[in-house]
Amino acid sequence: MTETKAKPKKTVAWVEEPQLGFWESTFVPAIMKGLKTTLKHVTDRAPVTQQYPEQKPDLPLHYRGVHRLNRDEKDRVKCVACMMCATACPANCISIEAQAAPPEWPDRDKFPKSFVLDELRCIYCGMCEEACPVDAIELTHIYDLTGETRDALMFDREKLLSVYDKTKDNPRDPVRTRRGILGPAAEFASLPTLGPATVVPDSDRSARNPTAGVIKGSLGANS
Amino acid sequence: MATVTVNGKEVEIGASERLNCIQAASKVGVEIPAYCWHPALSVVASCRMCLVEVGDKKPDGTVAMQPKLVPGCQTPAKDGTVIISDSQKVKDARKATLEYLLLNHPLDCPTCDQAGECYLQDYSFNYGRGYSRLNEPKNIKPDKTYIGDQITLFTDRCIMCTRCVRFTREVSGSAELQVVSRGSHEEIDIFPGHPVNNPLAGNVVDLCPVGALCSKDFLYQQRVWWLKSQSSVCPGCSTGCSITVDQNEERVYRLHPRTNEKAQGHFMCDEGRFGWKYTHSDQRLTSPEARTNGHVTSSDFDSVLASVRTALKKAAQGKGKVAAVLSPWMTVEEAYLLAGFLKSLSGEVTLAMGPVRIEGKDDQFPKDVKGNVVEPVKFTIRAEKAPNRSGVEAVLSHFAGDVMPFEELLRLSSTGKFSAVYLVGGDPEGWISEIQAEAFSKIETVIVQDILSSPVLKHATHVLPSGTFVEREGVFVNHKGLAQMIRRSVRGPDGTRPDGRLLWELAERSGLIQTDTLRSEIAAAIPALAVIGNAELKVNGVLLDEAAVAV
Numbered sequence: 001m002t003e004t005k006a007k008p009k010k011t012v013a014w015v016e017e018p019q020l021g022f023w024e025s026t027f028v029p030a031i032m033k034g035l036k037t038t039l040k041h042v043t044d045r046a047p048v049t050q051q052y053p054e055q056k057p058d059l060p061l062h063y064r065g066v067h068r069l070n071r072d073e074k075d076r077v078k079c080v081a082c083m084m085c086a087t088a089c090p091a092n093c094i095s096i097e098a099q100a101a102p103p104e105w106p107d108r109d110k111f112p113k114s115f116v117l118d119e120l121r122c123i124y125c126g127m128c129e130e131a132c133p134v135d136a137i138e139l140t141h142i143y144d145l146t147g148e149t150r151d152a153l154m155f156d157r158e159k160l161l162s163v164y165d166k167t168k169d170n171p172r173d174p175v176r177t178r179r180g181i182l183g184p185a186a187e188f189a190s191l192p193t194l195g196p197a198t199v200v201p202d203s204d205r206s207a208r209n210p211t212a213g214v215i216k217g218s219l220g221a222n223s
Numbered sequence: 224m225a226t227v228t229v230n231g232k233e234v235e236i237g238a239s240e241r242l243n244c245i246q247a248a249s250k251v252g253v254e255i256p257a258y259c260w261h262p263a264l265s266v267v268a269s270c271r272m273c274l275v276e277v278g279d280k281k282p283d284g285t286v287a288m289q290p291k292l293v294p295g296c297q298t299p300a301k302d303g304t305v306i307i308s309d310s311q312k313v314k315d316a317r318k319a320t321l322e323y324l325l326l327n328h329p330l331d332c333p334t335c336d337q338a339g340e341c342y343l344q345d346y347s348f349n350y351g352r353g354y355s356r357l358n359e360p361k362n363i364k365p366d367k368t369y370i371g372d373q374i375t376l377f378t379d380r381c382i383m384c385t386r387c388v389r390f391t392r393e394v395s396g397s398a399e400l401q402v403v404s405r406g407s408h409e410e411i412d413i414f415p416g417h418p419v420n421n422p423l424a425g426n427v428v429d430l431c432p433v434g435a436l437c438s439k440d441f442l443y444q445q446r447v448w449w450l451k452s453q454s455s456v457c458p459g460c461s462t463g464c465s466i467t468v469d470q471n472e473e474r475v476y477r478l479h480p481r482t483n484e485k486a487q488g489h490f491m492c493d494e495g496r497f498g499w500k501y502t503h504s505d506q507r508l509t510s511p512e513a514r515t516n517g518h519v520t521s522s523d524f525d526s527v528l529a530s531v532r533t534a535l536k537k538a539a540q541g542k543g544k545v546a547a548v549l550s551p552w553m554t555v556e557e558a559y560l561l562a563g564f565l566k567s568l569s570g571e572v573t574l575a576m577g578p579v580r581i582e583g584k585d586d587q588f589p590k591d592v593k594g595n596v597v598e599p600v601k602f603t604i605r606a607e608k609a610p611n612r613s614g615v616e617a618v619l620s621h622f623a624g625d626v627m628p629f630e631e632l633l634r635l636s637s638t639g640k641f642s643a644v645y646l647v648g649g650d651p652e653g654w655i656s657e658i659q660a661e662a663f664s665k666i667e668t669v670i671v672q673d674i675l676s677s678p679v680l681k682h683a684t685h686v687l688p689s690g691t692f693v694e695r696e697g698v699f700v701n702h703k704g705l706a707q708m709i710r711r712s713v714r715g716p717d718g719t720r721p722d723g724r725l726l727w728e729l730a731e732r733s734g735l736i737q738t739d740t741l742r743s744e745i746a747a748a749i750p751a752l753a754v755i756g757n758a759e760l761k762v763n764g765v766l767l768d769e770a771a772v773a774v
Contacts, residue, residue: 080333081334082334083446087446087449098443098444109331109334109443110443
């Protein structure tokens with residue numbers, strides 16, 4: 001066997017060390033620069049530490065804290081027990097038992113008989129909020145969650161509703177939408193039909209209609 | 224042989240096969256979507272979902288296509304038929320059909336029980352246009368919460384496929400359901416005062432391709448995508464319907480029929496469908512017991528089993544002092560394990576068949592208004608309310624030569640012939656009366672293996688809590704000798720063990736129970752059951768040789 005030495009591919013770029021000038025080689029300017037920074041911090045009296053818990057932090061608006069279950073305009077629990085949140089939950093912390101709605105609630109088929117959310121298991125990812133078709137579950141700005149037992153942090157339906165009562169008037173925790181009823185059929189009297197979520201070619205009848213949400217364009221495969 | 228061309232692929236159809244275009248296409252793996260067509264019901268071709276292009280291949284090789292689309296369900300596939308289901312014309316037709324079907328559909332999928340196994344969802348996803356162009360209000364009809372004790376109707380979700388109507392007319396024969404009004408006012412309804420309460424009523428829920436007909440028993444219990452399914456066999460009667468058991472978190476939520484032409488066809492009766500509730504009953508026996516003079520001396524499986532073994536070995540020293548009752552609710556494997564174990568202790572052991580509960584007469588469908596059976600019979604609920612009489616009998620005749628009836632064993636027991644009896648129960652409706660139980664009152668050792676309490680329990684010296692059909696694995700042989708597999712879906716409650724495991728440990732076999740190896744052992748040992756080693760057993764079951772099984 002003949003050994004052929006393959007030419008190594010040039011992958012490393014060599015950068016020559018920059019030449020130091022006279023002052024640079026004495027290091028004096030660099031030392032002065034460092035001391036300047038040090039002195040600035042020594043003389044700076046403005047505090048950066050927040051005085052928690054006397055002073056509460058201003059959390060960003062998208063902060064995800066303890067959950068709440070919203071109420072609808074008749075003070076009933078808004079949740080329709082579809083269990084989409086429990087399906088979406090990556091931590092499996094939501095357990096719901098559904099019950100058929102009483103006949104005097106014509107706008108829904110079922111509601112949660114029990115709704116238990118394990119706040120200790122939750123990873124506060126907000127997927128439940130995303131999944132909810134009626135915006136019944138929302139994450140609030142409450143972050144200082146403590147309890148004496150594990151059971152105390154298994155939030156049931158009433159507890160989650162009480163979080164709503166506590167937070168609904170806080171401007172930082174607004175009820176995000178007025179969407180409360182399931183499906184366009186339930187709201188046909190007041191809401192315009194929702195347009196397609198896909199791009200609609202100009203030739204399509206729906207593109208010429210004044211329907212909300214129509215994305216016009218010719219990219220759509222739906223012809 | 225007839226040759227049919229589906230989307231350019233040729234498929235051979237048997238001379239005696241009478242297939243429509245949907246069935247012919249499914250032979251080459253082409254799905255033609257359909258709502259109203261069902262293999263067990265008559266063809267109405269009303270949903271228009273299965274529209275396809277159909278043509279004829281002439282002898283000279285030219286193809287003459289029909290100008291219009293035709294419903295695939297109504298068009299027979301014959302020699303030279305050309306079916307095209309992937310052309311733009313067909314795709315457009317499907318898109319338009321789905322748009323119309325969804326015009327008045329409420330789109331309440333999140334709260335609909337059918338979501339996840341709904342044909343409207345599946346077909347909309349695969350063939351639909353994805354959005355509605357309807358700007359007018361939907362025509363929403365009020366729900367009918369009572370159309371039967373087990374059934375509720377969400378009228379607004381219905382797509383008027385009339386599968387349920389045809390089922391009650393053609394299979395149950397009771398014809399409770401009908402279509403009322405016309406056009407977009409069409410609704411499924413019952414005659415006032417005549418709800419759908421026939422013994423096969425639950426099937427309309429399975430037949431409904433959308434979420435209109437829902438089972439009250441399952442309503443809002445679970446989302447279907449959480450359920451884990453297992454193929455099994457209904458133990459309700461000797462028909463042995465192939466079923467699917469749906470469970471989640473060790474709880475059974477529903478049974479539904481699994482299509483198996485070898486067994487029952489497409490359906491199952493309500494008695495079987497809702498007859499699994501005893502599995503989660505709080506009356507289940509959950510504590511193994513060894514008793515001395517009526518006092519519980521031990522309640523842990525290992526020591527109770529050891530005590531059972533000692534008692535049986537002691538009794539086996541006497542001549543013909545050991546007897547056993549094998550229940551028709553046992554699987555073939557369990558019967559083989561018990562009979563084999565007792566036979567190994569003493570050749571003189573008496574083996575008897577447990578009581579086979581017979582209720583009334585075989586109930587056949589369809590029936591006419593007067594209750595007379597109409598030929599051809601499409602479904603039979605059998606009077607013999609035990610799943611595996613044939614299988615246990617085959618095992619018994621192998622070990623004991625003949626099958627001793629239960630009454631004979633009772634008679635022998637009351638004469639004081641035996642000093643130890645091993646009784647296997649398993650029938651959730653009870654299998655022994657107070658008077659019958661007295662026969663065992665004088666016997667030294669009475670071992671009871673059962674799921675629920677029974678009168679004989681007060682005479683028992685050993686109690687072994689066992690499993691129900693959803694907790695065990697094994698073979699049931701139905702009335703015509705079809706061996707099918709039941710499979711374990713859930714774990715039993717604490718303090719119970721599946722019968723197979725109990726008997727395996729009692730027989731001191733090594734390792735854990737493997738029903739596969741056990742089945743090959745049985746197949747080799749018992750000629751009548753030789754076929755249960757076949758792989759086909761695990762799919763649709765295998766027919767034993769009719770003549771070999773005592774009927």
